[in-house]
Amino acid sequence: MTHRKLEPHEIEQALQQLNSAGSPDWTLDNGKLTKTFKFKDFQQAFGFMTVCAMYAEKKDHHPEWFNVYSTVKVQLTTHDVSGISLKDIDLAKKMEATASRG
Numbered sequence: 001m002t003h004r005k006l007e008p009h010e011i012e013q014a015l016q017q018l019n020s021a022g023s024p025d026w027t028l029d030n031g032k033l034t035k036t037f038k039f040k041d042f043q044q045a046f047g048f049m050t051v052c053a054m055y056a057e058k059k060d061h062h063p064e065w066f067n068v069y070s071t072v073k074v075q076l077t078t079h080d081v082s083g084i085s086l087k088d089i090d091l092a093k094k095m096e097a098t099a100s101r102g
């Protein structure tokens, strides 16, 4: 997995890809790949976080996130490169797949 800091046009392309499947929820917010996931209840939200946490640990790439009941706001960035890398895109894709699986 690449560590290179992505160029703005590459991030734009990745955002379009991430959003093409569903609603245009992924944005670049303060230099971070951001989305607020809404679930049915806390159990669904925490189940999502559990799956993503194990994936993050396996990949050694960890999200910033904020959970209130059924809402999980995630902010992805790569500290190593002070920006967005393919690691963030990969984690975002995993989060999409996990959330849509329910």
Ligand SMILES: C[C@H](O)[C@H](O)[C@H]1CNC2=NC(N)=NC(=O)C2=N1
Residues within 6 Å of the ligand: 060, 061, 062, 063, 077, 078, 079, 080, 081
């Ligand atoms: C030492 C360890 O590999 C690094 O600190 C990893 C851990 N998790 C990480 N997570 C994120 N989001 N960015 C990083 O640069 C990062 N680096």
